[in-house]
Amino acid sequence: MYNIREWRHVFKLDPNKEIDDEALLQVCESGTDAIMIGGTDGVTLDNVLALMSRVRRYSVPCVLEVSNIESVTPGFDYYFIPTVLNSNNTDWVVGLHKEATKEYGHIINWDEMITEGYVILNSDCKAAKLTGANTNLNLEDCIAYATLAEKMFNLPIFYLEYSGTYGDVQLVKNVKEALEHTQLFYGGGIDSEEKSRKMAAYADTVVVGNIIYQNLKEALKTVKAIKG
Ligand SMILES: CC(C)=CCC/C(C)=C/CC/C(C)=C/CC/C(C)=C/CC/C(C)=C/CC/C(C)=C/CC/C(C)=C/COP(=O)(O)OP(=O)(O)O
Numbered sequence: 001m002y003n004i005r006e007w008r009h010v011f012k013l014d015p016n017k018e019i020d021d022e023a024l025l026q027v028c029e030s031g032t033d034a035i036m037i038g039g040t041d042g043v044t045l046d047n048v049l050a051l052m053s054r055v056r057r058y059s060v061p062c063v064l065e066v067s068n069i070e071s072v073t074p075g076f077d078y079y080f081i082p083t084v085l086n087s088n089n090t091d092w093v094v095g096l097h098k099e100a101t102k103e104y105g106h107i108i109n110w111d112e113m114i115t116e117g118y119v120i121l122n123s124d125c126k127a128a129k130l131t132g133a134n135t136n137l138n139l140e141d142c143i144a145y146a147t148l149a150e151k152m153f154n155l156p157i158f159y160l161e162y163s164g165t166y167g168d169v170q171l172v173k174n175v176k177e178a179l180e181h182t183q184l185f186y187g188g189g190i191d192s193e194e195k196s197r198k199m200a201a202y203a204d205t206v207v208v209g210n211i212i213y214q215n216l217k218e219a220l221k222t223v224k225a226i227k228g
């Protein structure tokens, strides 16, 4: 299997968005460390399967970021399971996870499941709205969540999510300094080489999503900024 700790750059593809074969080829052969398939809305078994089978033409690792139980299918290298630590609704913290485990626990291969402790910081993004995330957090709050994720819950990944907007580099730096071994993912608003490089200076892994659909050329540069 792959060592996700070595992943520095990940492209997140939304199964609910169109991408043509030529663009997909460029994304998969860009030198990125992995493709993550996931989104907040409109994620179905059909569009996940369709995208997974197209990504599987390439040798790049491919993971599913689970956003609903109906779209989980075999065939991925890993399944990333979000838990939204700053959600006001326990469904998004452990509730849906408990229901999924109750129903499918007997077939789950836990070696393939990797839990991501999310803190969502952009109040306007779909994920924040869906999960009722309390985005009114200061640096101390974010450090407390990161510390809880690592020390109390032993989560392998802590994900600072600014989906759709570029985050606070200083905050990412300070959160990174508070973590000892939990891997810090940063995602949100990376649409240039420079923004990618700046976040990668502190985040262990940088996730790039929307720019793939808006400006592929710039999206590809975000890999170069990190991987050379
Ligand atoms: C292999 C196999 C067949 C296994 C079967 C067993 C099985 C079912 C395993 C699953 C186990 C499990 C515990 C699942 C958890 C289920 C679940 C529903 C968890 C909730 C996940 C969650 C908190 C979702 C909330 C939304 C969220 C955080 C999504 C992550 C993606 C994200 C933030 C995307 C960014 O937004 P985007 O959609 O890109 O926004 P724009 O469109 O505006 O760009």
Ligand SMILES: O=P(O)(O)OC[C@@H](O)CO
Pocket: 012, 161, 162, 163, 164, 165, 186, 187, 188, 189, 190, 207, 208, 209, 210, 211
């Ligand atoms: O789409 P963007 O803003 O690049 O964010 C990436 C990722 O963190 C979304 O879950």
Ligand SMILES: [Mg+2]
Pocket: 014, 039, 209, 210
């Ligand atoms: Mg998106």
